[in-house]
Amino acid sequence: MKKTKREKLEAAGWAVGSVKEFLGLSEADTVLIEMKLALSRSLRDRRKKYGLSQVQLAERLHSSQSRVAKMEAGDPSVSMDLLVSSLLLLGASSADLADAIRGAEKRTGPRAA
Amino acid sequence: MKKTKREKLEAAGWAVGSVKEFLGLSEADTVLIEMKLALSRSLRDRRKKYGLSQVQLAERLHSSQSRVAKMEAGDPSVSMDLLVSSLLLLGASSADLADAIRGAEKRTGPRAA
DNA sequence: GAACTATATGTCACATCAGACATATAGTCA
DNA sequence: TGACTATATGTCTGATGTGACATATAGTTC
Incomplete structure (x- = not known):
């Protein structure tokens, strides 16, 4: 079964090195986390840019200060x-x-791929 | 967080740009929906590019065919x-x-990602 | 020190989302 | 026709996210 699926994949045009994207679930998870962190930083920057406190932003979002803090954290x-x-x-x-997300690729060390 | 019935109508309609005015959606709500639709299209394009059925993709995502269909819809x-x-x-x-998301504003027709 | 402001953290009730399943629809082919 | 495949839709239950609240920590001003 799995062998068939893989064959179909590669026959469909998967590059050899890219097939691991399917198997590497933790890698996708890592990128997702990096994207969220990038958005978190963007949120904090934007809040400060407008001179708002977390409480003030929470009011605007109809949310709470604690959730804003968690968003930024x-x-x-x-x-x-x-x-x-x-x-x-x-x-x-x-x-x-898009700009915030673009640079969120996984970083495994001091060098980015 | 108010959504659900508006999104359902909108997702079914497909004339996104005009539905905003019809339903009186806020700009933020509209853009968020447009972004999700852009990602939906990107997912379908990517699945087809690799010649996978919804069932095959569901297996790789450890999900179900119905959820894949809903994602793409x-x-x-x-x-x-x-x-x-x-x-x-x-x-x-x-x-x-980032590329898929960038063009998600003020879009009135389909486009590949 | 107290009082005040801003941010962080832990918890909880309720809402929403997830995968799974059944089923419906639509197209293809023998 | 019927069998088969792909996709869509409705709904259930367990999992996860949300706002709210209490409380903790840190900095500031008096």
């Missing part, structure tokens, strides 16, 4: 949806979000 | 986290995701 209980919608409510454009 | 029950992590498992890079 990259807490696992914060979803990407919440981060993105919060950034949008702070005036970010989709291009701004 | 832009169903409101699908989170951005799920879309992004699925794309990452399909080999997308953070730069790929």
Whole structure:
């Protein structure tokens, strides 16, 4: 079964080195976390840029100070949806979000691939 | 966090740019939906590019065919986290995701990612 | 020191999302 | 026709995210 699936994959055009993307679940997880952290930093930067406290931002988001703190801390209980919608409510454009996300590739050491 | 029925209508409609005014969606809500739709399209494109069925993709994501269908349909029950992590498992890079997201504003027709 | 502000952390009830399953629809082919 | 494949849709239950609250920590001003 698995052999068949893999054969189909490679026959469909997967580069040999890229097939590991399917198997490397933890690698995808890492990139996802990096993306969230990038959005977290972007949120904090944007909040400070407008001179808002976490409480003031929470009011604007109809949320709470503790959740804003967790958003900025990259807490696992914060979803990407919440981060993105919060950034949008702070005036970010989709291009701004794209910029924040673009550099979030996984980093395994001092050098980035 | 108010959504659900609006998103359901919108996801079913596909005339996103005009639905915003029809339903009176906020700009942030609209952009978030557009971003999710952009990721949905990107997921479908990527799956087809590798010649996978929804069932085959579901197996690799450790998910189900119905959820893959909902992801690609832009169903409101699908989170951005799920879309992004699925794309990452399909080999997308953070730069790929940035590209998909960047054009998600003021879009009125389909486009490949 | 007290009082005040800003941020962080832990917990909880409730809402939302997840995978799974059944089933419906649509297209293909013998 | 019927069998087969791919995709879509509805719903259930367990898992996860959310806002709210209490409380802790840190810095500032008096």
